Amino acid sequence: xxxxxxxxxxxxxxxKEEKFEIENNLFGFFELLIEINKELEKDDRHNSTNNSKx
Numbered sequence: 001x002x003x004x005x006x007x008x009x010x011x012x013x014x015x016k017e018e019k020f021e022i023e024n025n026l027f028g029f030f031e032l033l034i035e036i037n038k039e040l041e042k043d044d045r046h047n048s049t050n051n052s053k054x
Contacts, residue, residue, distance in 0.1 A: 006014055006022060014022075 006019070
């Protein structure tokens with residue numbers, strides 16, 4: 001991850017803890033999006049009117 005982007009955004013040097021927190025938050029966000037997508041795909045398969053597996 002390019003830490004220079006964050007340094008330009010916050011206009012300061014980020015501490016190691018801040019970088020770690022940002023990376024973990026971003027990683028957690030993408031994990032959440034993947035889980036939501038999986039649940040939506042599962043619902044779509046079971047609720048589809050054209051589903052040949054019904």
